Amino acid sequence: MPRAYLxxxxxxxxxxxxxxxxxxxxxxLSMLLEDDMAVTDVADPFDMSLAAISKHLVILANAGLITxxxxxxxxxxxxxxxxxKQASVWMQGFGQFEPVNLDDFxxxxxxxxxxxxxxxxxxxxx
Amino acid sequence: MPRAYLxxxxxxxxxxxxxxxxxxxxxxLSMLLEDDMAVTDVADPFDMSLAAISKHLVILANAGLITxxxxxxxxxxxxxxxxxKQASVWMQGFGQFEPVNLDDFxxxxxxxxxxxxxxxxxxxxx
DNA sequence: TGCATCTTCAACCTTTTGGTTGAGTATGAA
DNA sequence: TTCATACTCAACCAAAAGGTTGAAGATGCA
Numbered sequence: 001m002p003r004a005y006l007x008x009x010x011x012x013x014x015x016x017x018x019x020x021x022x023x024x025x026x027x028x029l030s031m032l033l034e035d036d037m038a039v040t041d042v043a044d045p046f047d048m049s050l051a052a053i054s055k056h057l058v059i060l061a062n063a064g065l066i067t068x069x070x071x072x073x074x075x076x077x078x079x080x081x082x083x084x085k086q087a088s089v090w091m092q093g094f095g096q097f098e099p100v101n102l103d104d105f106x107x108x109x110x111x112x113x114x115x116x117x118x119x120x121x122x123x124x125x126x
Numbered sequence: 127m128p129r130a131y132l133x134x135x136x137x138x139x140x141x142x143x144x145x146x147x148x149x150x151x152x153x154x155l156s157m158l159l160e161d162d163m164a165v166t167d168v169a170d171p172f173d174m175s176l177a178a179i180s181k182h183l184v185i186l187a188n189a190g191l192i193t194x195x196x197x198x199x200x201x202x203x204x205x206x207x208x209x210x211k212q213a214s215v216w217m218q219g220f221g222q223f224e225p226v227n228l229d230d231f232x233x234x235x236x237x238x239x240x241x242x243x244x245x246x247x248x249x250x251x252x
Numbered sequence: 253t254g255c256a257t258c259t260t261c262a263a264c265c266t267t268t269t270g271g272t273t274g275a276g277t278a279t280g281a282a
Numbered sequence: 283t284t285c286a287t288a289c290t291c292a293a294c295c296a297a298a299a300g301g302t303t304g305a306a307g308a309t310g311c312a
Contacts, residue, residue: 018147022300023140026216033220039259052301054260073258073309081220090152091214094159094207148270166288178271180290199279199288 012064016087019063024048025056029065032079039068039075138190142213145189150174151182155191158205165194165201 019025028042043053057077060066064083069076145151154168169179183203186192190209195202 013152014147014149017143017152020217021140021144021147024300026139026143029220040257048300049302050258051260051303055300058260070259070308075259079220084217084220088214088217091146091210091217094155094205094210150270164288165290174270175272176289177273177291181270184290196278196289201289 013087013090015059015063016065016083019059019065020087022056022059024053025060028053028056028060028077029079032066032077036076036078039077042077139213139216141185141189142191142209145185145191146213148182148185150179151186154179154182154186154203155205158192158203162202162204165203168203 020029024046027046031037031042031045039054039057040050042057043050046053057066057068061068065080067078067080069078146155150172153172157163157168157171165180165183166176168183169176172179183192183194187194191206193204193206195204
């Protein structure tokens with residue numbers, strides 16, 4: 001098999017993309033965009049046991065997408081966006097996309113919400 | 127749950143990232159970077175049945191990452207890099223990465239091969 | 253010490269995923 | 283028509299993923 005294909009099969013990309021494949025884990029990453037959080041607080045908005053969230057966090061940590069640091073009883077979770085970089089490089093290699101900025105990201109989120117979220121009555125800030 | 131998290135859970139992102147989570151499927155995408163291919167030819171380098179590859183192709187097509195067009199007996203598979211774009215936007219929203227160009231991509235592939243592939247004697251350029 | 257809190261572990265369950273095989277369909281060629 | 287090629291379908295299987303529950307460690311507090 002040609003060598004570039006081996007690179008595409010690299011394990012680290014594997015763990016990153018597999019981690020991103022689960023919607024709960026992507027939601028967790030989005031939450032951590034705003035601030036570091038304790039495991040309990042990460043779990044809070046989800047309709048799922050703490051143990052399940054704990055497992056998701058292990059998967060994210062193994063992929064390098066977050067780090068966890070215990071201070072006292074509390075284990076703090078921190079987003080590590082650098083781990084996304086190699087995956088991003090891989091993806092952009094395909095499309096030669098133009099660079100994307102935060103504006104694009106926010107517009108993207110807004111568009112997604114417009115499609116999805118019809119219980120969002122009002123509260124639209126521009 | 128805050129609205130941005132819902133966006134992070136969007137189904138289309140889900141299918142794209144889940145599709146990318148499998149190393150065989152990423153390898154297929156890499157192969158299609160070079161040229162459109164028939165299903166049989168896609169399957170050829172893999173140590174796996176044609177039926178298995180056929181299923182992978184369905185997953186890639188459902189994620190919008192490829193399209194398939196039947197001409198005669200042959201079903202041609204074509205890379206659709208645009209589907210990667212929204213995933214790329216999502217990822218870049220996290221890191222505010224600098225734009226990446228094809229050079230970066232190739233350097234990335236080279237570095238991966240350096241780590242992995244020790245039958246690669248020489249060819250190390252800084 | 254005793255108790256509450258934060259988190260993980262272990263055992264278990266169900267569903268999904270990724271693979272196989274053999275048969276079946278569609279097309280092309282002789 | 284007959285045969286070969288290109289691909290998919292259906293049934294099945296094993297392993298992995300994602301969830302649950304209850305118990306068990308750590309740690310902090312009174």
